[in-house]
Amino acid sequence: MSYTDELTITGLGAAYARRQIIADLSLAPMQPGQVISLIGPNAAGKTTLLRSIAGLHPTTGSQLLGTRELTHMALADRARLVTYMPQSLPQKVALTVLEGVIGALRASPIDGDSLSEQQLLETALDVIARVGIPQLAMTALDQLSGGQRQLASLAQALVRSPRVLLLDEPISALDLHYQLRVMKLVNALARERGMMVIMVLHDLAIAARWSDRIVVLAQGQVVADGTPAEAITAEVLAHVYRVVARVEPEETGLRIAIDDILTR
Numbered sequence: 072m073s074y075t076d077e078l079t080i081t082g083l084g085a086a087y088a089r090r091q092i093i094a095d096l097s098l099a100p101m102q103p104g105q106v107i108s109l110i111g112p113n114a115a116g117k118t119t120l121l122r123s124i125a126g127l128h129p130t131t132g133s134q135l136l137g138t139r140e141l142t143h144m145a146l147a148d149r150a151r152l153v154t155y156m157p158q159s160l161p162q163k164v165a166l167t168v169l170e171g172v173i174g175a176l177r178a179s180p181i182d183g184d185s186l187s188e189q190q191l192l193e194t195a196l197d198v199i200a201r202v203g204i205p206q207l208a209m210t211a212l213d214q215l216s217g218g219q220r221q222l223a224s225l226a227q228a229l230v231r232s233p234r235v236l237l238l239d240e241p242i243s244a245l246d247l248h249y250q251l252r253v254m255k256l257v258n259a260l261a262r263e264r265g266m267m268v269i270m271v272l273h274d275l276a277i278a279a280r281w282s283d284r285i286v287v288l289a290q291g292q293v294v295a296d297g298t299p300a301e302a303i304t305a306e307v308l309a310h311v312y313r314v315v316a317r318v319e320p321e322e323t324g325l326r327i328a329i330d331d332i333l334t335r
């Protein structure tokens with residue numbers, strides 16, 4: 072399989088018990104090398120959608136990566152292509168950051184089998200440095216702050232070098248420097264590797280600045296889908312978030328001001 076594969080989702084459904092969260096959701100082909108941000112209110116189904124694409128939640132419908140139907144693949148095969156970084160991060164393990172990243176790389180069948188110990192170490196250290204936490208390489212995961220833990224988890228996801236990287240609110244615990252650092256890094260890796268990144272974000276200005284495409288999800292439905300300027304409009308924000316917003320294009324993205332909430 073090449074890195075030219077598009078991901079096309081058609082008629083996806085996902086439910087918890089008998090409660091349908093997502094019904095008949097379709098997305099036009101997502102391209103390799105693209106950064107796609109998934110935005111929308113709490114409980115819209117964003118995490119459910121990412122978990123569905125990762126194969127971690129039972130679904131109906133089709134998810135085609137190139138010519139391969141992901142929903143027909145065994146989870147282990149699918150995990151070679153698709154990596155999911157969860158929204159909440161249980162890292163109560165007594166491994167160091169470096170050991171965690173090496174473990175993730177070893178478990179990644181694309182690289183893990185063929186690399187020497189030295190190559191494993193160098194690859195892991197390189198990713199840790201690019202994420203911006205080289206000083207934490209030897210620190211135990213269970214001694215990290217919330218933001219540091221998020222960065223360590225991101226390093227574990229990135230080192231696997233998947234075709235499709237799914238990140239669920241990867242910058243929610245990060246300070247301003249690391250928010251920007253992660254968005255720049257994810258964009259750079261998408262371009263370098265032809266990796267497709269689908270990420271959930273709540274910060275619309277950051278999403279607009281650093282995404283090629285925005286999908287707005289509300290109540291399990293796609294409400295808007297397009298370039299940031301197409302998808303993030305005052306009308307969409309009023310409908311989806313019940314806020315009074317002003318959205319103006321600016322050189323590096325969109326200027327978004329939220330003036331009030333709509334209470335009716």
Ligand SMILES: Nc1ncnc2c1ncn2[C@@H]1O[C@H](COP(=O)(O)OP(=O)(O)OP(=O)(O)O)[C@@H](O)[C@H]1O
Nearest residue numbers: 087088092111112113114115116117118119120158
């Ligand atoms: N394990 C579960 N069992 C039952 N219902 C669930 C479960 N997980 C999520 N749900 C329900 O599915 C719906 C969508 O949840 P989901 O986590 O996908 O939302 P989200 O868009 O990621 O929200 P947030 O922005 O708060 O993370 C919600 O109504 C939620 O209550």
Ligand SMILES: [Mg+2]
Nearest residue numbers: 117118119158
């Ligand atoms: Mg979520």
